[in-house]
Amino acid sequence: xxxxxxxxxxxxxxxxxxxxxxxxxxxxxxxxxxxxxxxxxxxxxxxxxxxxxxxxxxxxxxxxxxxxxxxxxxxxxxxxxxxxxxxxxxxxxxxxxxxxxxxxxxxxxxxxxxxxxxxxxxxxxxxxxxxxxxxxxxxxxxxxxxxxxxxxxxxxxxxxxxxxxxxxxxxxxxxxxxxxxxxxxxxxxxxxxxxxxxxxxxxxxxxxxxxxxxxxxxxxxxxxxxxxxxxxxxxxxxxxxxxxxxxxxxxxxxxxxxxxxxxxxxxxxxxxxxxxxxx
Numbered sequence: 520x521x522x523x524x525x526x527x528x529x530x531x532x533x534x535x536x537x538x539x540x541x542x543x544x545x546x547x548x549x550x551x552x553x554x555x556x557x558x559x560x561x562x563x564x565x566x567x568x569x570x571x572x573x574x575x576x577x578x579x580x581x582x583x584x585x586x587x588x589x590x591x592x593x594x595x596x597x598x599x600x601x602x603x604x605x606x607x608x609x610x611x612x613x614x615x616x617x618x619x620x621x622x623x624x625x626x627x628x629x630x631x632x633x634x635x636x637x638x639x640x641x642x643x644x645x646x647x648x649x650x651x652x653x654x655x656x657x658x659x660x661x662x663x664x665x666x667x668x669x670x671x672x673x674x675x676x677x678x679x680x681x682x683x684x685x686x687x688x689x690x691x692x693x694x695x696x697x698x699x700x701x702x703x704x705x706x707x708x709x710x711x712x713x714x715x716x717x718x719x720x721x722x723x724x725x726x727x728x729x730x731x732x733x734x735x736x737x738x739x740x741x742x743x744x745x746x747x748x749x750x751x752x753x754x755x756x757x758x759x760x761x762x763x764x765x766x767x768x769x770x771x772x773x774x775x776x777x778x779x780x781x782x783x784x785x786x787x788x789x790x791x792x793x794x795x796x797x798x
Contacts, residue, residue: 536607585635636682
């Protein structure tokens, strides 16, 4: 498992599953000859995307960023449509670290689309139950409200199977949520309730842009997904937060990137440091 030690914080990437989605949808209006130089696609024009939760261990707490795509929840049709070639091994990875799902104290959800939230619940004896029964599950109030009341567009990604069993565990926030050096900040953009994650410990900074920057190739402010509900808000948030991260020499970390776990860029956009995903 790939790790990043960050002051008193340790980050570990867990195996949450693998999808392959249409590259054109993932890069929106960006022409393929441009984005294909940055991120490979297969013969079906699909790009590989991880859905790997990140375990934060700090101050005796076990905190997850996202939950993966779960195991045994997707139909064969869904697996085919989403290009799923691997389901979650999150519980096995936790066991290898000496942990159980019951040891997770907090789950931080940048948003609640199926590829981030399927891992929150699982089927046991024909009934959905919480995977992390003792955890506080944190999401923006806007995101949680849309999860429970999706519109005609978002109903395809906000599923009742992912929220009904964990409803009593959910805690919502308006603008931001903070615990020590860990901060969730509402941005909107990809979804109306989308948030990013900021970790600041002393002089060090980590930014998780979530689906505003799902891969390192999405660094340009205008390179936003066709999946974004509010693309101009995505662009504005990237214009605000990417320069902030660059000014702090921050690590940018990823949930979806199949190549990098974390990247540092200089002001010219050159990668100066990176953690390449261990295969």
